[in-house]
Structure formats: structure tokens, C-alpha cells
Amino acid sequence: MKIVVCIKQVPDTKGGVKFNPDGTLDRAAMLAIMNPDDKAGLEAALRIKEETGAEVTVLTMGLPKADDVLREAMAMGADKAILVTDRVLGGADTWATSSTIAGALRNIDYDLVITGRQAIDGDTAQVGPQIAEHLGLPVISYAADIKIDGENVIVKRQYEDRYHMLKTKMPCLITALSELNTPRYMTPGGIFDAYDEKEVTVWGRADLKDLDDANIGLKGSPTKIAKASDKVRKGAGEKVNLDATESVNYIMSKLTEKHVI
Amino acid sequence: MDFSLDKKHEMARSLFKEFAETEVKPLAQETDETEAFPAETVAKMAKYGFMGIPVPKEYGGQGCDPLTYVMCVEELSKVCGTTGVIVSAHTSLCIDPILTYGTEEQKQKYVIPLAKGEKLGAFGLTEPGAGTDAQGCQTKAVLDGDEWVLNGSKCFITNGKVGDIYIIIAITSITEDKRGRKKKNFSAFIVEKGTPGFSFGTKEKKMGIRGSSTYELIFEDCRIPKDALLGPEGKGFPIAMHTLDGGRIGIAAQALGIAEGALERTIEYTKERKQFGRAIAAQQNTQFKLADMAARIDAAKFLVYRAAMAKATQKVYSVEAAKAKLFAAETAMAVTTECVQLFGGYGYIREYDVERMMRDAKITEIYEGTSEVQRMVISGALLR
Numbered sequence: 001m002k003i004v005v006c007i008k009q010v011p012d013t014k015g016g017v018k019f020n021p022d023g024t025l026d027r028a029a030m031l032a033i034m035n036p037d038d039k040a041g042l043e044a045a046l047r048i049k050e051e052t053g054a055e056v057t058v059l060t061m062g063l064p065k066a067d068d069v070l071r072e073a074m075a076m077g078a079d080k081a082i083l084v085t086d087r088v089l090g091g092a093d094t095w096a097t098s099s100t101i102a103g104a105l106r107n108i109d110y111d112l113v114i115t116g117r118q119a120i121d122g123d124t125a126q127v128g129p130q131i132a133e134h135l136g137l138p139v140i141s142y143a144a145d146i147k148i149d150g151e152n153v154i155v156k157r158q159y160e161d162r163y164h165m166l167k168t169k170m171p172c173l174i175t176a177l178s179e180l181n182t183p184r185y186m187t188p189g190g191i192f193d194a195y196d197e198k199e200v201t202v203w204g205r206a207d208l209k210d211l212d213d214a215n216i217g218l219k220g221s222p223t224k225i226a227k228a229s230d231k232v233r234k235g236a237g238e239k240v241n242l243d244a245t246e247s248v249n250y251i252m253s254k255l256t257e258k259h260v261i
Numbered sequence: 262m263d264f265s266l267d268k269k270h271e272m273a274r275s276l277f278k279e280f281a282e283t284e285v286k287p288l289a290q291e292t293d294e295t296e297a298f299p300a301e302t303v304a305k306m307a308k309y310g311f312m313g314i315p316v317p318k319e320y321g322g323q324g325c326d327p328l329t330y331v332m333c334v335e336e337l338s339k340v341c342g343t344t345g346v347i348v349s350a351h352t353s354l355c356i357d358p359i360l361t362y363g364t365e366e367q368k369q370k371y372v373i374p375l376a377k378g379e380k381l382g383a384f385g386l387t388e389p390g391a392g393t394d395a396q397g398c399q400t401k402a403v404l405d406g407d408e409w410v411l412n413g414s415k416c417f418i419t420n421g422k423v424g425d426i427y428i429i430i431a432i433t434s435i436t437e438d439k440r441g442r443k444k445k446n447f448s449a450f451i452v453e454k455g456t457p458g459f460s461f462g463t464k465e466k467k468m469g470i471r472g473s474s475t476y477e478l479i480f481e482d483c484r485i486p487k488d489a490l491l492g493p494e495g496k497g498f499p500i501a502m503h504t505l506d507g508g509r510i511g512i513a514a515q516a517l518g519i520a521e522g523a524l525e526r527t528i529e530y531t532k533e534r535k536q537f538g539r540a541i542a543a544q545q546n547t548q549f550k551l552a553d554m555a556a557r558i559d560a561a562k563f564l565v566y567r568a569a570m571a572k573a574t575q576k577v578y579s580v581e582a583a584k585a586k587l588f589a590a591e592t593a594m595a596v597t598t599e600c601v602q603l604f605g606g607y608g609y610i611r612e613y614d615v616e617r618m619m620r621d622a623k624i625t626e627i628y629e630g631t632s633e634v635q636r637m638v639i640s641g642a643l644l645r
Contacts, residue, residue: 072272186276187310188333189323195269 037116091218307378338518355382421476447497458483
């Protein structure tokens with residue numbers, strides 16, 4: 001069995017988000033980490049590896065320094081790593097990103113592709129399902145549990161108020177929630193192996209298969225970000241002291257005034 | 262000459278830091294308060310390979326270098342001195358001498374489970390009448406047929422009762438030199454817990470590193486097999502001294518970690534604590550003290566890392582280890598004392614980490630060779 005886990009290097013938002021004066025993310029000022037949902041996906045893959053002896057490959061698209069998260073993944077136990085990096089791929093939105101990753105996946109044998117639900121920098125949750133669409137794979141998103149059952153996977157798909165148990169035949173794509181598990185730590189020996197023994201395969205634009213130039217990089221991105229900003233603090237609001245009936249009337253009048261209703 | 266860490270060492274540090282912050286820090290106060298050995302933490306460290314970092318993979322270890330091991334002890338000690346010394350005594354004082362002097366059979370039998378963390382290691386040299394003057398040891402081993410018979414006791418033994426494998430130094434013969442002076446000849450032995458005649462005395466109640474299991478080891482007609490001898494007969498003293506050279510690098514790393522941990526907390530505190538209408542960090546007295554501590558800690562760090570690199574590349578590293586331990590231990594004591602002072606009354610209260618850190622720091626000036634012994638080693642090399 002072969003599993004590919006798609007991971008992303010993201011800025012750590014734990015200490016707050018930092019912006020450049022032009023409104024773009026100041027990535028240099030923030031620590032770079034493996035996206036938490038992706039890490040849960042990797043952990044799920046490593047557990048399947050322990051059970052079935054599956055081979056786990058990690059794949060990322062990003063700047064050359066995204067090599068760090070691939071080494072981290074190998075230090076946790078991934079067998080192989082692929083970095084897709086090329087200037088022409090820069091500035092990609094979810095469409096261009098998923099097209100590019102699909103182009104990389106067309107070069108690889110796999111039974112299962114796992115992605116995180118969403119990245120903490122973009123929060124779109126679009127890339128995983130889009131990859132599946134490009135490749136014509138069945139997709140199960142929001143996985144809170146994954147079981148391998150012969151040629152099938154059984155996934156607990158988590159909603160806010162319920163869950164679905166879904167079964168599908170592989171190959172397929174699953175998007176993982178960070179609630180799926182607690183990812184393991186690396187081991188010191190795993191880190192040394194990741195740097196001294198293992199290689200990261202680097203692919204550029206030319207290595208990607210069946211990919212139209214119209215669908216890559218900034219030019220191939222239909223989404224344009226006008227501006228990004230940190231959470232803007234809302235004003236203090238308005239406090240009124242009224243009885244129940246008057247309160248309802250007051251709120252209704254405000255909602256009408258603001259054209260909410 | 263490059264003073265920055267390469268990527269794999271940086272990543273190893275981030276691993277140790279994350280583990281220490283997540284798994285060790287929340288338990289540090291309780292470990293100190295209850296004096297309970299943190300067995301669950303040790304089991305977690307075993308799972309992730311922390312109990313055999315500088316041990317080759319063929320012996321169950323991680324195949325990393327001494328610098329990686331030193332950073333592990335340092336990061337653990339930033340949050341909990343007890344956890345730091347458990348790893349240090351196990352790795353430097355028990356695994357290292359078996360790896361260095363053991364037969365292939367001994368390495369297979371003992372190093373593999375030790376490095377995997379399935380077994381915990383300890384080392385016994387000190388006796389009630391023999392500390393710095395190790396020649397004062399009284400514990401004896403006499404060969405009787407196919408067995409050595411051990412009699413005597415060892416005190417202040419780290420990982421004492423929780424250990425499984427012990428390196429014990431004992432007298433195996435007494436010879437006379439040309440002038441008729443008697444000289445004790447020591448040998449090193451590997452003793453397993455549960456051997457009849459091997460028991461434990463009382464648990465020591467300590468000032469610091471209170472979760473560390475410190476016990477007296479008692480040997481009463483304790484019979485161990487002939488092949489429990491570690492290294493050549495009569496070479497126990499140089500084996501013990503060489504083992505302590507390595508151990509001192511581990512303790513230097515512990516001291517370094519304690520100093521760094523105390524400074525980190527003090528920087529946070531001085532930014533929050535207000536006196537005379539402003540944060541005490543805004544006052545020059547505080548700023549200068551923080552600067553002095555940071556500079557001193559960096560100096561200690563370079564000595565400790567140099568000693569770790571010397572252990573990786575040199576056969577003899579006694580002086581590098583002695584300098585690292587002397588300076589790092591005295592730095593830990595000075596820095597933690599100053600940190601308590603900057604905390605004021607709160608620094609004297611057990612609720613705050615720096616109080617524990619000051620108590621933990623003191624032992625680093627004492628065990629595995631006092632600061633005075635380190636000065637003897639350093640000056641001995643200067644005046645040779």
C-alpha cells in the first residue's frame with residue numbers, strides 16, 4: 001500500500017499574526033511550522049504504516065525552505081519526500097495549488113492521498129477536494145477516524161452536530177482534521193536520518209504531468225486577494241437597560257434599520 | 262569556526278524544547294513538591310529514544326552525537342532539573358562505560374535495553390568515607406570460584422532505587438609499591454538489581470533535584486558472575502575517572518539548562534512586575550543584571566558545547582569537561598541566586614519556578630566532581 005500525504009509549511013499563528021505594511025503576511029517574522037491538520041494526516045498515515053507496512057510519501061509545494069517540514073515529516077517516520085518548487089508556481093491560489101499538486105501526483109503510484117482539512121494561513125479547506133476533482137478520485141473530507149479495510153477505507157466524517165461513517169474503494173483522497181489524533185514527536189535518530197540518510201526529491205514545473213500553464217502560479221489564480229488584515233477589534237457596542245418586550249422591539253428596530261431583516 | 266548549529270541540531274533542539282515544554286514543565290513543581298520519581302516522563306522519553314541519544318543504532322540507540330545528547334539534557338533542565346539528571350546519569354554514567362569498556366556480550370546484554378529505555382542505569386563510586394578522595398573507597402570484591410563477592414556500600418546514588426543496571430567500583434586487590442606504601446586497586450562491575458545481597462538503604466531527602474531517586478546501595482555477600490567485570494581487572498579507577506569526564510559534560514548541560522530556564526522566567530517577570538510606576542525591566546539595575554546573566558550563560562554554553570564536541574572527536578577530554586562543568590555550575594548558582602533576587606519576595610516562594618531552580622542549581626557544583634575537583638583537574642593540566 002502506498003500513501004501520499006500532502007503537507008504545507010505555514011506560519012505559526014500561536015503568537016499572533018504579523019503583517020507587512022502592504023497587507024501581506026510577514027512570513028519572515030513568524031515561525032514556520034507544519035500545518036496542524038496536515039500533521040494529523042501524517043500521523044494517521046504513519047499509524048496505517050505501522051499496521052500494514054504501507055509506504056508513506058510526503059509532498060509539499062512551496063519555497064525551497066519548505067524542505068524543513070519534509071525533513072520533519074521524515075523524522076517522524078515518513079519514507080520519502082517530494083518538494084515541488086519553482087518560481088513560476090509562486091503566488092498560487094487554491095485552484096493553481098491544487099492543479100500543481102495534481103500534476104505532481106500524476107507521477108506517483110498511490111492508493112491513498114491524505115491532506116489536511118485546511119491550512120491555518122488560508123483557512124479555505126479547498127485544496128484537498130480540488131486535488132481529488134483534478135484526479136477524478138473519490139474524496140472524504142473532515143476525517144475524524146480512518147480505518148483500512150482491504151481495498152477500502154472506512155472514514156468517520158465529522159460534522160458540527162453529527163458524523164457519517166463512509167466507506168469507499170481506494171484510490172481515494174481524505175482530508176484530515178487535527179482532532180483525528182495526537183501526532184507523535186520526532187525522534188533524535190529520525191532527525192539525523194532525515195538529514196544524513198534520506199533525500200528530498202525536488203520537482204520543478206517541468207516535472208509536473210498534464211498541467212496547463214494557464215492553471216499555475218499567480219497568473220493561473222482566479223482569486224485575487226485585495227487585502228489581508230488581523231482581526232479588527234469591534235467597537236464597545238451599545239448598552240441599553242430595557243425590559244423584555246422593549247428589548248425585543250429595540251433589537252427588531254435596529255435590525256430593520258440596518259436592513260438585516 | 263562556526264558557532265551556529267546546523268539544521269539537524271536545530272531540529273533536535275526544537276524537538277527537545279517542545280517535549281520539555283509539553284510533557285515535563287507541567288509536572289516540574291509537583292515532582293519537586295512530592296519528591297516522586299517522574300516514571301511516566303521517563304517512559305515517554307524512552308518511547309522517543311531520549312534514553313539512548315549518543316548510542317549507536319546497532320546497540321538500540323539513536324545514533325546521534327554527544328552534542329545532541331547535551332542539548333537534550335539542557336532543554337529538559339530548563340524546565341526540570343530532576344528530569345535532566347535522570348537522563349544524564351543513565352546515559353553518561355551507565356551506558357557510556359559499558360559502550361567504552363564492555364565486551365560485545367556485555368554491550369548486547371546491557372546497552373541495548375538501556376538505550377531503548379527498557380532499563381534504567383546508575384553508577385556507584387561515592388561512599389560515606391570517600392567522595393572527592395575516591396581512593397578512600399572501602400567496598401571490596403573478592404573472586405570466589407566463578408563469582409565475585411561484593412561487600413560494602415555506596416551512597417548518594419542517582420537513579421538509586423529505580424535503576425536496573427548499576428556500574429559499581431570496588432577494590433579487588435591491594436599492592437605495595439617500592440617504598441612499601443599500600444595502594445588499592447579498583448575494578449568496575451556491572452550489577453543487576455535483584456541480585457541476592459544487593460539492597461537499598463534509606464532514600465536521601467535533598468535540597469534540590471528532589472524527584473531524582475537518590476539512595477544508598479548496600480552489598481552484603483552479593484555474588485555476581487565472574488564476567489560481570491567491566492574492563493580489565495585493576496583498571497576500575499581510570500574507568501571511573503574517564504566515565505566522570507563524560508558525566509561532567511552532562512551535568513554541565515544540566516547546569517546550563519537551569520541557568521537558561523531561570524533567566525527566561527526572570528525576563529518575563531521583570532516585564533510584568535511594576536514598582537515605582539513602571540516595569541522593573543525598565544530600570545537600569547535590572548537591565549544590567551539581565552545583560553550580565555545572558556553574557557555569562559552564553560560563555561557557559563560555548564564551553565559545554567565545546568566539551569561535547571571534544572567528546573565526539575578526542576580520546577581525552579578531561580580538561581574541556583572540567584572547565585565546562587566548573588563554569589556552567591557556578592553560572593547556574595550565580596544566575597539562579599540573582600533571579601531570585603530580581604523576583605524579590607516572590608522569588609522566595611515555592612510557587613515560582615526560580616525558587617526551585619536555585620535549589621536545583623546547588624548540586625551541580627557538588628556532584629560528579631565538586632567545583633574544587635574541577636579546579637584540580639584544570640590546574641593539574643596547566644602545571645603538568
